[in-house]
Amino acid sequence: MCIVAIAWQLFDELPLILLSNRDEFLQRPTEPLHQWTDKPIFAGRDEQSGGTWLGIHQEIQPYHHQNGRWVAVLNFRDGAQASDNERSRGELVTDFLTSHLSPMAFAHQINLLDYGGFNLIIGDTQQAVIVNNRGHAPTPLYAGLHVFSNGQPEDSWFKTERLRSRLRQEVLPLISENSAFEYWQDAAFAALSDTTKAPIDKLPKTGLDIAIEQALSSIYIEPIALSNIETTMPTYGTRTQSILTVSYDSKSINLSEKYHLQLNSREYQHTQHE
Template sequence: MCIVAIAWQLFDELPLVLLSNRDEFLERPTQELHQWSDQPIYAGRDNQSGGTWLGIHQEAHDGVYQQNGRWAAILNFRDGVQAGRDERSRGELVTEFLTSALSPMDFARNIRLQDYAGFNLIIGDATQAVIVNNRGHAPTPLYAGLHVISNGQPEDSWFKTERLRGRLRQEVLPLIAENNSPEYWQQAAFDVLSDTVQAPKEHLPHTGVAVEIEHVLSSVYIKPVAFGNGAKDVPTYGTRTQSIVTLTKNSETSTTVIAEITSRECAYAS
């Protein structure tokens, strides 16, 4: 079901630090992080629907990569409403934004919200970040600060969002402030993304799914679990990919010089 944390405009040389866990059925066919040959996108790819859950704009010209600073992430919205077969893939919203020339706000305002199952979409470039969903949250610019979003409303305080927020403030953001070199802080970020502590039953959100399922989904990192109609001892769902996205800005010229994704696949994901 996924979780995303965004440190937006907190650090002069790193205006964006985005951490993401992608939770998905293990059998869903997926390509790992790569440069797409058919679109100017650097991302993993959902081979079932053709879109992605997280990516940046990047294209290759004669072996040289060019970027424009655009980035995007999408999460499902969990409210007990099943996706319809006639609805468009939510991953298309990420690819369409990354290949669009519209500003983040203009793109968000032009989404046909009724065409998709429930989603939270976060899109941005070097200067603006916007969040929107089709469950009543209008396109809204992100203020400078730390934002943690999962599968409810952006302002919801779920156990997993507050646990991730707290650990980032204590264990990761101080490291970035001290030294923003990736090798100095990214392992700590991945460690925080790998938190498997589940919520006490009394702190579970009410989203329309069974309490037992809600409990399994309540940790930042979801260990492999059997969902659906398969054998109960065969894992079918869990956190499949962990990613960190950054925008790096040249402090002397105040221009963004590189967008980068660091991603790792979980060992049990097929």
């Protein structure tokens, strides 16, 4: 259960500004943001499946070459049971970053039935496309602010509308004043760290118990016991917070991450790459 916000082609200097929270089981082994040695990818890595949830293309040699390709993937929460033969959604990220297809061409060639439910946002400096395997055909993003979570792209969940509002009021005006990352990053991470939960009457109906649904309704999910909300041992929460920006000419690509090592004490490691 993750969330992704994209300011697409709103600013001349930064055609892409992407903010993301990755929510995951705490025991799932994960590597923080780094340059992969086996693929031309700069990203965190899910050690269990080998893929990732958000990344950019970057080659190690000769000079950390970047081509402006980026991807984010979210799971789709609809109560459908996972199949044992489903491919990892993280492979969609690595497959696009290592391909030469345009975002739209790549989206059209995905074998949708191979994966569990997903929302996939793929792009470069020229085009951004969203597609899922729950009936949403590949669609280019229009210039504007887009916020996606684990439902249909057009769904208005409490957490998506709250993040949209905070970005419009607190973050985008700062970027308009000064697009330098250092000027607005604190406000952006503050918006991603909002723990306000939805009122009962604003919860989506996804088949989950109401108490668990409410615990998952905030932008930032504090550590919880996902299977039983009344237990004291947390099993799930926001693991990683990321901000990705791409300049118009692709010469400046910044991916900054807060990787939560010990969620109970809110300790984290902050890695930034330019």
